[in-house]
Amino acid sequence: MLKFDGVGLRYGHGGLHQGRALGPEVLHDISFRLEPGAFRWLLGPSGAGKTSLLRLMYLAVRPTRGHLTLLGTDVATAPRRALPVLRRRIGVVFQDFRLLPHLSAFDNVALPLRIAGRPEGQIRADVTELMRWVGLFRHLDARPAAMSGGEQQRVAIARAVITRPALLLADEPTGNLDDGQAERLMQLFKELNRIGTTVIVATHNESLVGRHPAPALRIADGYLSTGRSPGPSTGPSPGPSTGRGDAPEAS
Numbered sequence: 001m002l003k004f005d006g007v008g009l010r011y012g013h014g015g016l017h018q019g020r021a022l023g024p025e026v027l028h029d030i031s032f033r034l035e036p037g038a039f040r041w042l043l044g045p046s047g048a049g050k051t052s053l054l055r056l057m058y059l060a061v062r063p064t065r066g067h068l069t070l071l072g073t074d075v076a077t078a079p080r081r082a083l084p085v086l087r088r089r090i091g092v093v094f095q096d097f098r099l100l101p102h103l104s105a106f107d108n109v110a111l112p113l114r115i116a117g118r119p120e121g122q123i124r125a126d127v128t129e130l131m132r133w134v135g136l137f138r139h140l141d142a143r144p145a146a147m148s149g150g151e152q153q154r155v156a157i158a159r160a161v162i163t164r165p166a167l168l169l170a171d172e173p174t175g176n177l178d179d180g181q182a183e184r185l186m187q188l189f190k191e192l193n194r195i196g197t198t199v200i201v202a203t204h205n206e207s208l209v210g211r212h213p214a215p216a217l218r219i220a221d222g223y224l225s226t227g228r229s230p231g232p233s234t235g236p237s238p239g240p241s242t243g244r245g246d247a248p249e250a251s
């Protein structure tokens with residue numbers, strides 16, 4: 001369902017004729033495959049290429065070389081009209097949240113459901129329940145500017161998961177959360193994963209990764225390797241549902 005085959009990425013491509021030179025390659029020869037229901041940490045030092053890899057997966061950029069298949073669709077050969085439909089099956093928690101400033105927290109989270117044409121009564125029930133779960137029930141009417149960083153991050157998370165996407169991509173989703181909130185967030189991600197969502201979480205939060213051992217995509221200097229995240233040496237560690245979706249991988 002998610003397949004990278006020799007993918008490389010340079011920024012600025014298409015810009016030559018606009019006077020911008022092609023930048024250096026920031027991702028090199030990325031090859032891996034994930035089946036539906038997989039969970040992966042995405043790990044690597046700052047600047048290694050985690051956000052760039054996620055941007056390929058939510059169609060913000062296209063590979064400069066190689067092949068990328070997302071949810072069964074080859075993004076290079078798919079007709080242009082197919083891409084927004086594909087994109088709607090992907091939930092993204094952006095590192096910088098990207099909430100719409102003129103909308104309330106409720107309306108930010110409701111937006112993907114409204115775009116999908118869901119009935120307003122169902123939207124109200126679903127959004128209210130999820131906002132209660134992420135601890136923001138008292139902030140339904142607040143605008144992003146009136147919320148703390150952690151509150152905004154939780155709105156961004158709620159917006160990403162409200163549609164139960166086929167693929168959930170989260171870029172440093174606990175950066176503004178305390179440990180208790182981060183654990184609650186992991187419960188949410190694991191529950192989605194349990195019901196079939198493929199989940200990829202980029203993070204520097206080593207203690208969170210240690211508490212939830214799962215296979216990892218590791219990036220260093222734009223090159224990918226795969227392996228298992230370090231887990232606690234003792235104690236129960238159910239972790240995300242790592243038993244499913246573990247397709248043979250090559251990197």
Ligand SMILES: Nc1ncnc2c1ncn2[C@@H]1O[C@H](COP(=O)(O)OP(=O)(O)OP(=O)(O)O)[C@@H](O)[C@H]1O
Pocket residue numbers: 011012023026044045046047048049050051052053
């Ligand atoms: N829009 C862009 N234009 C040009 N180069 C970029 C752009 N975005 C990222 N890069 C470069 O791509 C490389 C990888 O950056 P990326 O943001 O993917 O790393 P990261 O692993 O997500 O880092 P961090 O953990 O700090 O968020 C870096 O060298 C960065 O400077």
